[in-house]
Amino acid sequence: MxxxxxxxxxxxxxxxxxxxxxxxxxxxxxxxxxxxxxxxxxxxxxxxxxxxxxxxxxxxxxxxxxxxxxxxxxxxxxxxxxxxxxxxxxxxxxxxxxxxxxxxxxxxxxxxxxxxxxxxGEPHPGCTRTFLRRVVELAARRHRVAFRAAVEIEWAVGLGSAPAGEFVPAVSGPAYGAVRQVELSDCTADLLAACAAQGVDVEQVHPEYAAGQFEISVGALDPVAAADRSVLLRQTVRAVAQRHGLRVSFAPAVTGEGVGNGGHLHLSAWRDGVNLHSGGTRRHGMTADAESFAAGILGHLPGLMAVTAPSPASYLRLRPAQWAGVFTAWGLETRETAVRVVKGTAGLREHAANLEVKPVDLAANPYLALGCVLSAGLDGLAAGTALPEETTGDPARLGAEEAAARGVRRLPVSLEEAVAAFRADERVRAALGPVLADAVIAVRLGEIDAVAGLDDARVAAAYRWVY
CATH class of the missing domain: 3.10.20.70 (Glutamine synthetase, N-terminal domain)
Known part of the structure; x- marks a missing residue:
C-alpha cells in the first residue's frame, strides 16, 4: 500500500x-x-x-x-x-x-x-502521482470504494547491434511461439529473477503477436502502487535487456504498420472487502455500481484517449482487427471492444473479476491514465449510468443501423480528434484541474505539430526509442 x-x-x-x-x-x-x-x-x-x-x-x-x-x-x-x-x-x-x-x-x-x-511546501498542481492519489482518496470518501489495478506491459525486443535508430527484431518465430521463448530464454529468466528480487509478483511473461514482442503481466495493487510498479517494470525490462546486448521499445508503434505495444489497464472496484464485479445480480455477475462504473469509462473514452493514447504514434496501433479496442463497445471477454469484462475462472471470480480498458498504450503517463479512467468510472457510478447493450464478436462487422442502436462508434482515429474530445469533456478536465488539463492539451498539440507532414513510418521512427 x-x-x-x-x-x-x-x-x-x-x-x-x-x-x-x-x-x-x-x-x-x-x-x-x-x-x-x-x-x-x-x-x-x-x-x-x-x-x-x-x-x-x-x-x-x-x-x-x-x-x-x-x-x-x-x-x-x-x-x-x-x-x-x-x-x-x-x-x-x-x-x-x-x-x-x-x-x-x-x-x-x-x-x-x-x-x-x-x-x-504545497502540492504541485502538475504532479500526476498526487493527482492519482487524490482520486483514490475521493473514491474512498464519497463512495466507500477502493480499487485494485494492474498495467499490462508490452515491448519489442531489438538487436542492440542494429544501425542507429533502426529496429531489427531480436527473435524470430510465430506469435506466442515456443521458438521466441527459447531464443530469449536467458534474458527472460533474468527478468523473472530481477522481478522476484524486487518483490514484483509476476503472473506471466510470454512472446506476443508483433515482431520481437513480449508481454509481462503482474498482480493487482492499489492504483498508485500499480502505476509505480509499471514504471519500475519498464526500468527493469530495459536494464535486463541491455545486459544481454538487446534494446527494447515500449512505443505504441515500433514500425509504421502492424500490431503495436499496448498498456491495457485492469481495474476492479471494491467496497468493504467485496469485489463489485463479482457476485452481483447484473450482467455477468456485476453489481449495479460495477455496471455504472464501466458505463462511465465507456462514455468518456473519446476524451480519455488524449491521456491513454497520447502520442501521434498511438494511432498507428489503434486500428480495427488488432485487438486494440477502437470502438465504444463493451463485451464479455471480447478483445475487440474497448472495455472488456473479465469474469475470471470459476472458483476465483470473487478475487479475479475485473474490467480491462484496451485503448491504452505505454506512451501514457500511468498516473494520469489511471486517475482519469477512475474519475470517468466514478462519474458513471455517481450518476447510476446504465451500460448499453453488450457487443459480441467484432464491432467492425456491425451494420451502421445496428451500431448506432448499440451506441457503437469509432473512437478517435488521430490525436487531433482525441484532443478535441478531451476539450469537450468537462468532467474529465475538471477531475484533472486546470493546470494539468491545460498541460495535457498543450503537450498533445505540441506533439501533433512536431510530426506534421510525416508519413506513418517516420512517425513511428520519431517515437521508437523514447519510450
Whole structure:
C-alpha cells in the first residue's frame, strides 16, 4: 500500500529516521545510489539520482527539479501554458519510502517514485502521482470504494547491434511461439529473477503477436502502487535487456504498420472487502455500481484517449482487427471492444473479476491514465449510468443501423480528434484541474505539430526509442 499523506518540508513524522535506517541498510547491501523517478505529461520517465547517504536529506527536504518538464515533449523540446513551461521556479522531489526498491538488474542502485511539492511546501498542481492519489482518496470518501489495478506491459525486443535508430527484431518465430521463448530464454529468466528480487509478483511473461514482442503481466495493487510498479517494470525490462546486448521499445508503434505495444489497464472496484464485479445480480455477475462504473469509462473514452493514447504514434496501433479496442463497445471477454469484462475462472471470480480498458498504450503517463479512467468510472457510478447493450464478436462487422442502436462508434482515429474530445469533456478536465488539463492539451498539440507532414513510418521512427 502506498502512503496517502502528502510530503511536507522537514519530513512527515518518522520519515527522516526511517530514511536514515534505510540508508544504512542500502549501504550494507552495496547500494550506492537511489533513482528518484516520475513521469512527465508526455509519458517520458524522468529521473534524478542521489547517493544513498543523501536519502535522509531527500526525505526531509526533497531534491530540486524544474517544473518545466511538465510541458516537455517526447523530443525534449518544450511548450508552455499560462502556468507551466517557464524557465522560472523550482520543485522538490520527495521519495515514497514505502516503494523504495533495490534494483535487481542494476547492481548498486535502488529506486523510488516521488511526489512533487513547491518550494513553499504545497502540492504541485502538475504532479500526476498526487493527482492519482487524490482520486483514490475521493473514491474512498464519497463512495466507500477502493480499487485494485494492474498495467499490462508490452515491448519489442531489438538487436542492440542494429544501425542507429533502426529496429531489427531480436527473435524470430510465430506469435506466442515456443521458438521466441527459447531464443530469449536467458534474458527472460533474468527478468523473472530481477522481478522476484524486487518483490514484483509476476503472473506471466510470454512472446506476443508483433515482431520481437513480449508481454509481462503482474498482480493487482492499489492504483498508485500499480502505476509505480509499471514504471519500475519498464526500468527493469530495459536494464535486463541491455545486459544481454538487446534494446527494447515500449512505443505504441515500433514500425509504421502492424500490431503495436499496448498498456491495457485492469481495474476492479471494491467496497468493504467485496469485489463489485463479482457476485452481483447484473450482467455477468456485476453489481449495479460495477455496471455504472464501466458505463462511465465507456462514455468518456473519446476524451480519455488524449491521456491513454497520447502520442501521434498511438494511432498507428489503434486500428480495427488488432485487438486494440477502437470502438465504444463493451463485451464479455471480447478483445475487440474497448472495455472488456473479465469474469475470471470459476472458483476465483470473487478475487479475479475485473474490467480491462484496451485503448491504452505505454506512451501514457500511468498516473494520469489511471486517475482519469477512475474519475470517468466514478462519474458513471455517481450518476447510476446504465451500460448499453453488450457487443459480441467484432464491432467492425456491425451494420451502421445496428451500431448506432448499440451506441457503437469509432473512437478517435488521430490525436487531433482525441484532443478535441478531451476539450469537450468537462468532467474529465475538471477531475484533472486546470493546470494539468491545460498541460495535457498543450503537450498533445505540441506533439501533433512536431510530426506534421510525416508519413506513418517516420512517425513511428520519431517515437521508437523514447519510450
Amino acid at each position: 502506498t502512503t496517502l499523506a502528502d510530503p511536507v518540508p522537514g519530513g512527515r513524522p518518522g520519515d527522516v529516521e526511517r530514511a536514515c535506517a534505510l540508508s544504512g541498510e542500502l549501504a550494507a547491501r552495496g547500494v550506492h545510489g537511489v533513482v528518484l523517478a516520475y513521469v512527465d505529461t508526455a509519458g517520458i520517465g524522468r529521473v534524478k539520482t542521489i547517493p544513498t547517504a543523501k536519502l535522509p536529506s531527500a526525505a526531509a527536504w526533497g531534491v530540486g527539479m524544474s517544473p518545466v518538464f511538465d510541458t516537455f515533449l517526447a523530443d525534449d523540446s518544450a511548450v508552455s501554458t499560462d502556468v507551466l513551461g517557464s524557465p522560472d521556479g523550482d520543485l522538490r522531489l520527495y521519495p515514497d519510502l514505502d516503494q523504495l526498491t533495490v534494483l535487481g538488474a542494476q547492481p548498486g542502485w535502488a529506486w523510488a517514485p516521488v511526489d512533487r511539492i513547491t518550494q513553499d
